[in-house]
Amino acid sequence: MEWFSADDYWFARLLFLRALAAVYLVAFLVALNQFRALLGTDGMLPIPRFVARVPFGRAPSIFHWHYSDRFFAGTAVVGAVLSALALIGSTEQAPLPVTMAVWFVLWTLYQSIVNVGQTWYAFGWESLLLEVGFLAIFLGNAATAPPFLLLLALRWVLFRLEFGAGLIKIRGDTCWRDLTCLNYHHETQPMPGPFSWYFHHLPAPLHKVEVAGNHVTQLIVPFGLFLPQPVAGVAAGIMIITQLWLVISGNFSWLNWMAIVLGLSVLPDGFWRWLAGFGPAPPTTTPVWWAVLVVAVAVLVLVLSWAPAKNLVSRRQAMNASFDRLHLVNTYGAFGSVTRIRWEVVVEGTTDPQPGPDTVWREYEFKGKPGDVRRRPAQFAPYHLRLDWLMWFAALSPGYAEPWFTGFIARLLAGDRATLKLLRRNPFPDEPPAFVRARLFRYRFTTRAERRTTGDWWVRTVQSTFLPPVSLRGSTAGRS
Template sequence: MEWFSADDYWFARLLFLRALAAVYLVAFLVAVNQFRALLGTDGMLPIPRFVARVPFSRAPSIFHWHYTDRFFATLVVVGAVLSTLTLVGITEILPLPATMAVWLVLWALYQSIVNVGQTWYSFGWESLLLEVGFLAIFLGDNATAPPFLMLIALRWVLFRLEFGAGMIKIRGDTCWRDLTCLNYHHETQPMPGPFSWYFHHLPAPLHKVEVAGNHITQLIVPFALFLPQPVAGIAAGCMIVTQLWLVISGNFSWLNWMAIVLGLSVLPDGFWRTVFGLQRLENVLLPTTSTPLWWAVLVTAVALLVLVLSWAPAKNLVSQRQAMNASFDRLHLVNTYGAFGSVTKIRWEVVVEGTTDPHPGPETVWLEYGFKGKPGDVHRRPPQFAPYHLRLDWLMWFAALSPGYAEPWFTAFVTRLLAGDRATLRLLRHNPFPDGPPRYVRARLFRYRFTSRAERRATGDWWVRTEQSTFLPPVSLSARTAGHRR
């Protein structure tokens, strides 16, 4: 079936699937390391409480049928193990039904987590991993040629990811249209990285070039994905380079890496032959069996399903009320994407502190909790964490923008600090109370900005911060308990 097979994409499929398995592995490691404090039975937003009020039909998940922290941990470890086996190439040498089953289990497990993850899992990269992970089920194994329809479906995802982000920007903040958004973005983005300070201090004209390049890459280049090679490959290459630029300028979980992974699926084997001498691998990559009829029928049916489900996301792309990072079906099969339609011009940070003083007053000494990723200590250089995702740190950025984003998890977070909850403390970089929990916790709102070059030379600091207001007045565990009883 010549129409079905894409014979110049064997290595592209191999790279794509291995890279996607790596992203899955990171996602499952994030879950296993953070779920007890965030979603566990005694977590800030417990899964048992969620599944008790939200039916399966609205949030399909294994955990509607059974949940314990141990059960959750077991399934997440299974996901991590299967991801690792796929990453090292075991999955692709299995018989086709077994290969499909592994990818199906990965997708179903992560679907189950996302659908009960609530605020912690409410971002576009979660739906993106699920959408792409679903298509991976139907990409075949080493014995079957890459299916052309699924490769086109992957390009359709990449198109919506890039074009949707571009449309959100061009319709949004005026700074995207006057090319000044990056005068602020590197400083005010949710979690700056180790090079963000340097990006922020690039000359203003270069920032305009960055924004203009972003518009070209997101609003024009995506259409070239559907043109013949080498044009489609060149378009994907432009997107990969742009995404690598974003990778080194900030921490955006695995969003940028997923775009890169999708871009790899567009690069034909001819590209890799030229660059790396792929012809030496052709004996390994050529199929050993013909394409099964059932497989061709199944892949075609899935492609038609994607086409039908794409109507709402495609309509959203051209809508004046374009939704950002929205799912149009319960299983996140075809979604819409986009980010930073508006850019904050001032950076706000919530600083959380505690004290052992039983009667806090003007002379009380307050000690600051340190977070792993978000800015706190002005002497600390912003770290690199992506593609690993620090969910608490990310939500703290939203909390600083508006107290409404902090409900209801922030109150639960403070309560767990007052109780000295070990799972919660493991989410932090520094606990200033190693010998026992504080008597009181408070939170203050600060304005942060990057130091100037002169300030950095003089002090060695990366940030300058100025207190603005009280975010949460001092509270004690007894007050939290009494408030809960009322």
């Protein structure tokens, strides 16, 4: 079946599947480490409460049939183990039906988590992982020929990811059109990284070059993915390099890494033989039943692509939207608008039973989001700190905090261990605080002169009260 096979992509498929397995592994570890406080039976947004009011048809998940914290943990562990096996290549050597079953289980388990994850899982990279994970089920094993139709489907995902992000920018904030968005973005992005301070202080003309380069990569280069080699490979290579630039300038979970993973599927084996001296790919076969299944999946993707494609050309382009319950074909995009000022919610507690003007408040430190002005931003991506990200949204508008913030504060007052594990530092190791409050601060990066003088990375000033002091007794202290 010469029309079906893409024999010059055997190594490309291998690298793509190994890299995708690594992302799956991170995703399942994130779920395992964070779910108790966020989604557990006693969490801020409990899964049992969610599945009781939302039917299976609206949010397909195995947790509609059964839920317990132990069962969720077991689900995440199974996903992590299968991801690790795929990462080391064990599944590639298995019979084709077994290989497909492993990828299907990974997709089903993560689908089940995302669909009950509520606000904590309302990110575009969740749908991206599910869409790509679905296609991976049908990519075959080491003994089968890479299916050309599904390799094209992966390019279609990468095209929508990049082109959609480019359109949402050029249609959105004026700073993308006048090339000034990066004067602010490195400082105000959800979770700066260890090099974000340096990126922020690049000369303004270089920021304009960055934005212009971004527009070229997202609005022009994606069309090259559908041209013959080596043009398609060059286009993918440009995208990979651009995504690596984004990786070192901030923390965007596995969004950038998924774009890189997709780019790997476009690079032909000839490139890898030139780069690493790989030998020729082994002989492959194409079972008829599998070829029929692949064609059916390709047709399904084509049919489901109508709504996302229509969205791309719409003036009211939706960002990070799913058009089907299983996240099979989605639309993507990020940062259609860029905030000019960085706001941070700082949470503090005290053991004082009667807070007043002289009360000493101690600050809770988060793992990723800015807090202590002396602490350099850290690198966490592709690991996703869900609470830290939602705290960034809460600082933009209190409405983002409504479903979960009260529960978060209550768990701090109770000294909940699962919640405290999500934080970098608990200032009350011996006993929980009597009162907790939250204040809104304005943050900005220090200038070079300020950094040399103080050693600080940030300058912050208090702006207002986000939450007045509260206690478990339900009382609210006067402002202090």
